[in-house]
């Protein structure tokens with residue numbers, strides 16, 4: 001398992017888990033899936049963000065659109 005976002009750079013298959021299912025099990029039964037990206041993940045060290053091309057930021061279980069764990073690392077698409 002990766003320990004930091006920079007380790008995800010260049011990955012094309014990432015395991016995504018809904019953060020709501022982890023933090024608030026009452027609201028989400030939990031969802032995790034290995035997602036194949038349309039292009040390799042790109043880590044921008046300057047802003048400390050990971051870009052995941054082709055990832056649909058929405059949990060199919062609860063509809064939560066922005067906070068997930070990627071390979072066990074908490075990631076938000078909100079700045």
Ligand SMILES: [Zn+2]
Pocket residue numbers: 018019020021028029030031059060061062063064
């Ligand atoms: Zn969810």
